[in-house]
Amino acid sequence: MRRGQIVSLVGIGVLAGGIATAVAVLLPWLPRPAAREASRIDFTIWFVIVICIVIFAIVAAAILYSVVRFRARPDDHEDGPPIHGHTGLEITWTLIPMLLVTAIAIVSAIVLARDGAQGKNVLRVNVTAQQFAWSFSYPDAKGLTTGSLMLPKGRSVLLRFTSKDVIHSFWVPEFGQKQDTVPGMHPTLHITPDRLGTFPVICTELCGLGHALMRAQAVVITPAAFAKWLKSQSAAISSPNAAVSGAAVFKNNACGACHTLAAAGASGKVGPDLDKLAAYAKQARQPLESFIRESIVSPNAYIQPGYPKNVMPQTFGKSLSKPQLDSLVKYLAVSGTKG
Amino acid sequence: MTAVTADHELAPHGRGGWGLLFRAGWIRAAWMSCLFGAFGFGLVVVFRWWGGWQPLFDMQVITLVSMLVALPLGFLAGIGCFDYFPTRPEDHSGHGARSWRDYFRVNTDHKVIGVQYLTTTIFFFFAGGLLALLLRAELARPGMQFFDTQTYNGLFSVHASLMIFLFVIPAFAGLANFVVPLMLGAGDMAFPRLNALSFWLLPIAGIMMLSSFVVPGGAFACGWTGYVPLCSTHEPLGAVFFNQGVQWAGASSIMTALNFLVTIITMRAPGMTFWRMPLLVWANFTTSLLVVVATPFIAGSQFFSMFDHVMHTSFFDPTKGGYPLGYQHIFWFYSHPAVYIMMLPGFGIMSEVISVFSRKPVFGYRLMALSLMAIVVLGFSVWAHHMFVSGMASWLRVPMMITTLLIAVPTGIKVFSWLATMWEGKLRFNTPMLFALGFLSMFVIGGLSGVMLGSVPIDIHMSDTYFIVAHIHYVLFGGSVFTIFAGIYYWFPKMTGRMYNERLGKLHFWLTFVGFNLTFFPMHILGTEGMPRRVADYAPKFADLNMFISLASFGLGASALVFLYNMITSWRAGEPAPSNPWRGMTLEWQVSSPPPIFNFDEIPQVVGSPYGYGMPGAQHAILAPARTAEPEEAGVT
Numbered sequence: 001m002r003r004g005q006i007v008s009l010v011g012i013g014v015l016a017g018g019i020a021t022a023v024a025v026l027l028p029w030l031p032r033p034a035a036r037e038a039s040r041i042d043f044t045i046w047f048v049i050v051i052c053i054v055i056f057a058i059v060a061a062a063i064l065y066s067v068v069r070f071r072a073r074p075d076d077h078e079d080g081p082p083i084h085g086h087t088g089l090e091i092t093w094t095l096i097p098m099l100l101v102t103a104i105a106i107v108s109a110i111v112l113a114r115d116g117a118q119g120k121n122v123l124r125v126n127v128t129a130q131q132f133a134w135s136f137s138y139p140d141a142k143g144l145t146t147g148s149l150m151l152p153k154g155r156s157v158l159l160r161f162t163s164k165d166v167i168h169s170f171w172v173p174e175f176g177q178k179q180d181t182v183p184g185m186h187p188t189l190h191i192t193p194d195r196l197g198t199f200p201v202i203c204t205e206l207c208g209l210g211h212a213l214m215r216a217q218a219v220v221i222t223p224a225a226f227a228k229w230l231k232s233q234s235a236a237i238s239s240p241n242a243a244v245s246g247a248a249v250f251k252n253n254a255c256g257a258c259h260t261l262a263a264a265g266a267s268g269k270v271g272p273d274l275d276k277l278a279a280y281a282k283q284a285r286q287p288l289e290s291f292i293r294e295s296i297v298s299p300n301a302y303i304q305p306g307y308p309k310n311v312m313p314q315t316f317g318k319s320l321s322k323p324q325l326d327s328l329v330k331y332l333a334v335s336g337t338k339g
Numbered sequence: 340m341t342a343v344t345a346d347h348e349l350a351p352h353g354r355g356g357w358g359l360l361f362r363a364g365w366i367r368a369a370w371m372s373c374l375f376g377a378f379g380f381g382l383v384v385v386f387r388w389w390g391g392w393q394p395l396f397d398m399q400v401i402t403l404v405s406m407l408v409a410l411p412l413g414f415l416a417g418i419g420c421f422d423y424f425p426t427r428p429e430d431h432s433g434h435g436a437r438s439w440r441d442y443f444r445v446n447t448d449h450k451v452i453g454v455q456y457l458t459t460t461i462f463f464f465f466a467g468g469l470l471a472l473l474l475r476a477e478l479a480r481p482g483m484q485f486f487d488t489q490t491y492n493g494l495f496s497v498h499a500s501l502m503i504f505l506f507v508i509p510a511f512a513g514l515a516n517f518v519v520p521l522m523l524g525a526g527d528m529a530f531p532r533l534n535a536l537s538f539w540l541l542p543i544a545g546i547m548m549l550s551s552f553v554v555p556g557g558a559f560a561c562g563w564t565g566y567v568p569l570c571s572t573h574e575p576l577g578a579v580f581f582n583q584g585v586q587w588a589g590a591s592s593i594m595t596a597l598n599f600l601v602t603i604i605t606m607r608a609p610g611m612t613f614w615r616m617p618l619l620v621w622a623n624f625t626t627s628l629l630v631v632v633a634t635p636f637i638a639g640s641q642f643f644s645m646f647d648h649v650m651h652t653s654f655f656d657p658t659k660g661g662y663p664l665g666y667q668h669i670f671w672f673y674s675h676p677a678v679y680i681m682m683l684p685g686f687g688i689m690s691e692v693i694s695v696f697s698r699k700p701v702f703g704y705r706l707m708a709l710s711l712m713a714i715v716v717l718g719f720s721v722w723a724h725h726m727f728v729s730g731m732a733s734w735l736r737v738p739m740m741i742t743t744l745l746i747a748v749p750t751g752i753k754v755f756s757w758l759a760t761m762w763e764g765k766l767r768f769n770t771p772m773l774f775a776l777g778f779l780s781m782f783v784i785g786g787l788s789g790v791m792l793g794s795v796p797i798d799i800h801m802s803d804t805y806f807i808v809a810h811i812h813y814v815l816f817g818g819s820v821f822t823i824f825a826g827i828y829y830w831f832p833k834m835t836g837r838m839y840n841e842r843l844g845k846l847h848f849w850l851t852f853v854g855f856n857l858t859f860f861p862m863h864i865l866g867t868e869g870m871p872r873r874v875a876d877y878a879p880k881f882a883d884l885n886m887f888i889s890l891a892s893f894g895l896g897a898s899a900l901v902f903l904y905n906m907i908t909s910w911r912a913g914e915p916a917p918s919n920p921w922r923g924m925t926l927e928w929q930v931s932s933p934p935p936i937f938n939f940d941e942i943p944q945v946v947g948s949p950y951g952y953g954m955p956g957a958q959h960a961i962l963a964p965a966r967t968a969e970p971e972e973a974g975v976t
Contacts, residue, residue: 029864041796048794052787055751059783062758063776072698072765079953080699080764090703093755094748101744101790108794109737115796116733131573161730166569167663169728169803173869176800178728182664183568184657187730200878204803204871206562208573209488212874308488 008069009061016064017057024049031173034195034220037115038176044111051100115177116190119156125149129181130164131313132210132270134201135254141234147254147266149201149218151193152226159189164315169205172218180205193220210311213270216257246331249324253316263335271312272304274332280304292329296320363419364444375413379405399576399649402554407583411543419445420536434531435936445539447531449520450934452538454834456513457827459538460506461906463545465899467501470494472896479889481879491875493558493577497548500563500581503681504588505545507819511684512537512595514826515623517834519599521927521934522617524608524943524960529601537594544588551580562873564674565640567655567666571647582645589634589641592680596630599623608926608960610945615959617925617949618707622687625711629676629683629718637673640666664731671722679718681815683711685822686753689775692825693757695923696772697764700950702756710749717746727798736795743793750786754779769921770844774825777852781817785810788863803873806866812859824851824902831909832916836933839913843905847898854895861888924959925949939963 033039070080126137127149137145151157161170161181170189171178174197179189203214221229247264250256256266261274272280281291284302294301297317303309320328359366383404387395415421419433422445433447442455474494477485486494520528528534551558556575559565563581570578603624607616616624643654644666653659655666694701701707723731723739757779766772788810792798801807824847831839861884866872870881877885919928926943927934941963951957 027864029867031867031869038800041800044794044796045791045800048791048797052790056783056787059754059758060780062762063779066758066761066764066766067768067776070697070761070764070766072767076765078698078765080697082700082951082953082957083702083759083763084700085703085706086759089759090706090752090756094706094752097748097751098745101747104790104794105737105741105744108740108796111796112736115799166573167566171803171871173800176796178799178802180729182657182730184661184663185730200869202869202871206492206566206569206873208569209492209560211492212488212876308483310489 005065005069009065012064013057013061016060017053020053020056024053032195033176034172034174034193034197034199035176036192036194037190038174039194040111040115041176044108047107048104051104055100118158118190119192122156122158123152125151125157125159126162127159127170127181128162128164129168129170129203129207129214130315131166131208132203132214132311133254133257133313134170134203134214134216135252135257136216137252138230141230144230144233145252145254146233147251147257148216150226150229151191151218151220152223153193153196153220155192155223157191157193159191161187161189165313166207167205168203168207168214171202171204172199173202174199175218178204193218196220196222208310209308210270213258213311215270216254246327246329246335249320249328250331253320258312261332261335272307277332289329289333292332293325296325296328363417363422365418367419368414368417371413371417372410373413375416376405376410378413379409382409399579402576403579403583403645403649407547407579411547411587414543415536415539418539420532420539423532433535434527445535447527447535448936449516449528449531449534450834450938452534453513453515453517455538456509456516456541457834459541459545460510460513461903463501463505464510465903466545466549467498467506468896468899470498470501472892474498475889475892477875478877478885480886481877481882483876486875488875489557489560492560492562492873493552495873496559496562496581497551500548500584501545502815503563503677504585505541505548507681507815507823508592508677509541509588510823511623511626511681511819512592514688514823514830515599515619515684516595518830518927519620519623520602520606521833521930521938522620522925522949523603523606524611524926524939524945525602525606526937526939526942528598529606530598533594534598537591537598540587540591540594544584544586544591547580547584547587551577551584554580564670565644567644567647567663568657568661571644571655574648578648579645582641582648585641586638589638592630593634596627596634599627600631603627608943608945610960614705614708615945615948616708617687618690618701618704618711619684619687619925621708621711622683622685622690625715626680626683628715629680632719633673633676633680635673636669637677640669640673643669664726664729667726667729668723668731671725672719675722675725676718678814679714681819683714685778685819685826686711688822688826688829689757689778690760691923691925692771692775692829693760694950694952695921696767696769696775697761698767698922698952699760699764700948700952702759702762703752704948704950706752707756710752713749714746717742717749721746724793724798727795728802740793740795744790747786747790747793754783754786769828770839770841770848771825771829771921773845773848774821774828777848778818778821778825781813781821781852781855785813785817788813801866803871804866805862805870805872808872809859809862809866812855812862816855816859821851824848827906829921830927831906832920833927833932833934835910835913836916836931837909837913838916838920839909840905843901847901847905850898850901851895854891854898857891858888858895924951924957926960926962929960929962 030042033042124139126139128135135145135147136149137143161179163181163183167180167182169178169180175191177189177191179187197220199218201216201218203211250264256264256268258268258270259274260267278288281288284291299312299314300309380401383401384395433445435448436442436451442451446452477491554577557577559574559578559581561570561574565581603620646652647654647656653661655661655663657663690701720742721739723735724743727736792801792810828839828844865881865884870877916932918931930938943960943962945960947958949959
């Protein structure tokens with residue numbers, strides 16, 4: 001290669017690399033991390049991106065230079081020089097990529113190990129996934145169950161997953177970490193939230209018709225606020241009749257993830273608005289209480305216009321006990337007509 | 340020899356009346372399909388009556404046995420795929436095409452079969468593309484506009500299945516079917532009837548997948564990966580159409596691959612050692628190794644999934660002790676090598692096109708062939724990188740990451756060698772070369788995002804997001820589909836005997852290249868920002884980018900119409916093609932366009948490298964003089 005060729009090649013390469021770098025840096029494509037694991041993952045991404053941009057720039061430079069410089073004139077019917085190979089060059093572009101991928105593998109393995117390493121005083125949360133809702137329970141707080149994932153900032157959290165039906169996947173983009181929930185297995189996932197805020201919990205494994213709607217919230221609060229929240233919630237569930245109180249059944253089954261109900265502070269938008277139950281029952285021409293019962297036990301019997309069929313789980317008829325179902329129906333009949 | 344090639348007896352035409360009913364063809368196919376279907380129906384009912392099972396008419400079992408197994412067998416028998424008896428030596432009655440009608444019957448000529456493959460796969464390419472445009476229409480705005488979620492999930496599932504099983508894999512098989520025997524200096528494939536059978540399995544598979552939309556309950560809606568237990572126990576009957584469709588397409592793949600292996604090993608012209616084979620032949624040799632070893636695994640996974648669905652077995656049903664991750668391991672043990680099944684033949688096409696249009700030998704020929712073999716071997720050791728977040732044994736992740744990243748090395752060797760092939764060449768930018776350059780640049784982006792996904796921590800964040808959708812389209816569309824287009828334009832003169840319209844070809848390339856990048860590049864950003872894949876609805880903050888992508892995708896869809904128009908008009912009335920329009924050295928360019936019915940009047944003698952460009956007097960092969968050259972001479976006695 002002549003010197004002029006090298007200069008032009010480097011010039012084009014720097015230009016291509018510059019454009020690629022600008023795209024990577026200027027576009028807002030990574031969510032702002034809210035967990036230590038996400039920050040480490042971001043570091044890995046940038047580490048690999050730099051290598052990728054260099055390789056991309058080399059290839060782009062070679063293609064662009066060849067296209068411009070080696071274009072055949074229309075009247076030129078000669079062949080190019082018969083170069084069959086170059087052992088040194090071939091060894092070079094075998095060894096250098098090998099070194100680069102080795103570096104990537106080492107960095108990735110270290111990050112993976114550190115992301116999985118639990119800190120002291122781990123908070124355990126059991127996550128239950130079902131078509132198409134999440135629920136979160138805290139075994140250290142007498143099995144307190146909620147529809148939103150409340151987490152204290154700065155503490156190591158170990159999520160343990162259970163799936164009631166098919167495979168789902170737990171992902172909070174700001175936490176970086178992701179884990180499939182497989183029926184019959186109980187995989188775990190480690191997260192250390194380090195930023196206050198409310199973040200979406202997204203199901204990323206296709207789980208059926210309501211897959212796009214299977215969302216919940218992860219809320220990171222200060223350790224003090226978390227302790228206070230835990231205390232107030234535990235007090236509520238340890239009161240007599242709590243296990244069968246309609247409000248507790250509503251909460252423990254994560255109804256609020258999909259439904260709005262002012263009395264429970266729920267604002268889900270997936271299913272029908274339960275504050276309008278009286279109007280719905282009128283539309284369906286059924287008495288209110290039996291309408292509510294039927295809608296829980298066999299949701300497809302009547303579908304409120306504007307909402308999809310087969311999205312509401314059809315398992316509540318089996319999973320709720322008779323007293324639980326009765327109190328839930330009563331609770332909804334009362335609070336749903338106030339709104 | 341020329342006398343023999345000139346006129347072969349075709350199956351006797353014009354015997355009307357009852358003869359028509361029993362002669363291989365569409366009429367016999369129609370009534371035999373009905374007969375076999377009815378037989379399957381009867382079989383199920385008789386057995387259920389005998390066993391005392393209720394209900395007697397179980398539509399699920401009847402559909403499976405009668406419609407998805409027996410009826411296609413009846414069709415194959417009727418159309419003439421099994422007319423092996425009486426066997427007559429040197430019987431060439433089903434060989435070659437004299438009119439368009441010969442493309443619609445069982446034909447044993449590898450050139451006819453190649454064209455049958457390509458036209459069929461292009462039909463399914465358009466069908467699958469249309470489904471993708473419907474998806475993008477729904478995704479243009481948040482909320483649900485046109486479809487319910489069942490239909491939406493069906494759209495992306497059938498889109499992927501058609502593109503993978505009915506377009507990319509068989510389109511490569513079609514190109515290779517036409518080209519490989521010619522490149523080897525062989526008269527045909529080793530097993531012409533098996534070759535015909537493997538083509539006729541394809542339309543069955545495609546129609547099965549498409550028709551699942553009209554099945555009660557809707558199309559299979561669990562993605563082309565068909566993960567259990569969603570696909571086995573929570574899906575409507577349409578899922579069985581996917582399970583069975585994959586079986587027919589898979590059987591076709593395996594038969595073709597066996598055929599290629601035997602052809603390449605045993606039918607090379609004298610003098611053609613393995614190190615004198617064109618890289619396209621090497622690519623199809625290695626691809627066939629992958630297919631033969633890997634495809635039975637997806638067959639197994641789909642059978643077990645279907646048994647769980649229809650027969651209530653519990654291979655993967657966790658409520659009865661089944662193991663859902665077992666499905667994923669078996670599935671990806673095929674479906675990762677399948678990624679290379681969809682890429683290695685494209686690598687072969689690239690080596691041919693880049694070398695010919697640069698007027699230079701392929702740089703580092705032996706290392707190019709060896710890196711194909713390296714990809715085959717490594718390709719079997721990386722499947723679990725699709726399962727980093729699946730909950731499998733966590734120690735498996737780092738070893739699978741290392742093997743995955745290592746595959747970048749042989750792939751990099753190929754890319755750098757193509758660049759070096761172009762270096763100091765005499766580049767000509769005909770449409771095949773444009774698609775080759777488009778492939779090089781897009782495949783590098785797809786390969787690099789693949790390296791990113793190979794790293795476990797990055798994959799944990801990215802998996803099942805739109806980043807994956809972007810990556811897969813950069814390697815399968817920017818990679819495989821671009822090479823298929825390059826191959827179709829490159830061999831179009833050889834296949835049809837006519838030149839394609841160069842201006843339309845270039846227009847097609849630029850529209851595709853721009854539309855492709857505008858459609859798929861923004862998906863990287865959507866994914867990392869937090870948009871999961873396979874969703875019918877999404878958060879309002881992704882609305883603008885999705886609208887942009889949808890608009891770009893309609894442009895990309897329109898570009899395919901330019902291709903279609905060019906192919907149809909050029910095939911009908913293009914300029915007659917010379918035998919060697921690109922001045923290539925491989926054997927297919929040394930015979931007329933289209934080639935004589937048995938390819939070579941005399942088997943050529945191979946004497947050197949297929950890429951001796953720039954070496955005065957270099958020759959790949961010596962052919963029998965004069966007779967072979969011009970098209971009008973080919974048919975003369």
